[in-house]
Amino acid sequence: MSSHVRTVRPNQMVALMERAAHIKKMLEQGEKKPYKDVIDVCWGDPHGAGMKPLTFVRQVLAACIYPQLLDGGNLPMDVKRRAQKLLRWCDGGSVGSYTNTGGILEIVENLAQFISQRDGVPAHPENIWIHPGSQTSLTQSILTLLLSSEATPKRGVLVPVPGHSTVPLSVAALGGVAAPYFLDEERGWELRADELRRALASARGVCRPVALYVINPGNPTGHVQSRKSMEEVIRFVAENNLFLLADEVYQGSVYDANSEFVSYKKRLYELGPPLAHTLELASFHSASKGLLGECGLRGGYVELLNMDPVVMPYVERLFHLIPSPPVTGQIALELMVEPPQPGDPSYPLYMHETEHTRRTLVDNVKRVLQVLNRLPAISCQPVRGGAFAFPRLHLTTKAIRKAKDAGMQPDMFYCTKLLEDTGVFVSPGCEYGQKEGTYHIRFCIMTPTDTMEELLRRLSAFHLKFMKDLS
Structure with missing residues (x-):
């Protein structure tokens, strides 16, 4: 092919x-x-x-953007408390202020806590960066790090077909080669290890593959990977010294009773060392997808795992070139990972x-x-x-x-x-x-x-x- x-x-x-x-x-x-x-x-x-947007999310956003609403009696008390806390985290108490390049520190810390609870594995704030959407995290940061228009031979990224069209275009724009691996439609769009091996062998004829990009749950296919499939991917990546890019923005949208979302980080740690401590992984999530659906607020993040310490200064330098993410998008991420809890006035609605x-x-x-x-x-x-x-x-x-x-x-x-x-x-x-x-x-x-x-x-x-x- x-x-x-x-x-x-x-x-x-x-x-x-x-x-x-x-x-x-x-x-x-x-x-x-x-x-x-x-x-x-x-x-x-x-x-x-x-x-329709979620009432709690929009109430907190409204109060943060127009704090005078906090003086009235129309907002639930937990909404007021959350907005007040978020405004304390903003310079000058305003969402109109700049933030750290990687995001408001307290929100990054809460993202780390969310990931830790999700996976049962510690997540560290210094490895998490908020960007204006998950695609920005991928295309303007990680791909820029991996690819070079001056590399000979060209560097390649294995990408799923069908798959999100932005990634192949971004790979090409950065001077790389998007090398396809085909999902198996007849098997419910299954990602097969034998197809990855075929794709890698084919790609080596035109480039030097450096990364594998996976989308789970799938876009546009709607498949959800099994633990067995994920293990095959992880071992394939490790055996071929590739960087794993895991697009997991639809993790909150699984509809099939016999399917569950498992993050690549969690699956990697289930396999234990040495893989858990050596395989380089970037995972992406966003407030745009799932039940929040806040696409226009532009809030996404990337977590990096097992990056070479020698490389990290270059990562930080590159990430600091990306404009600070919109504060409203950061707030949406915060509300996504820390929703109302039982006993809160907003919880029933x-x-x-x-x-x-x-x-x-x-x-x-x-x-x-x-x-x-x-x-x-x-x-x-x-x-x-x-x-x-x-x-x-x-x-x-x-x-x-x-x-x-x-x-x-x-x-x-x-x-x-x-x-x-x-x-x-x-x-x-x-x-x-x-x-x-x-x-x-x-x-x-x-x-x-x-x-x-x-x-x-x-x-x-x-x-x-x-x-x-x-x-």
């Missing part, structure tokens, strides 16, 4: 985004179409898709809202699988976690030819027609990489129930007509 990740040409995706925005504007201006609105599920943006959100997502997953797997020429593997469904389109020869005549990848052609005819805005599988000759679409499942039902109704009607017209 090819040693490079092939994705959709960026100008085509930009054109699709612009067309969706234009249709929205036309509808707002009263233009008549067969649908009343655009259902935008192209991105992993829960609030953009209609999910917080639990009600989070359980409602979790139940909505579980129900959405069930409905997506029920509806899509009953349609002809479409199939969807189980969605065990994450924010997306990634069904496969079994397109006809005529449909593929029609797409090529239009200068598009077949699934981009499908998405374009779906948007025009139904107002449903999803993204094509070719944006995330996929095996040659397979076609997919990706859409966010973090939506209200009624939105998901309407989406599935429109998608089903379109798909049946599309396949009939191009049979």
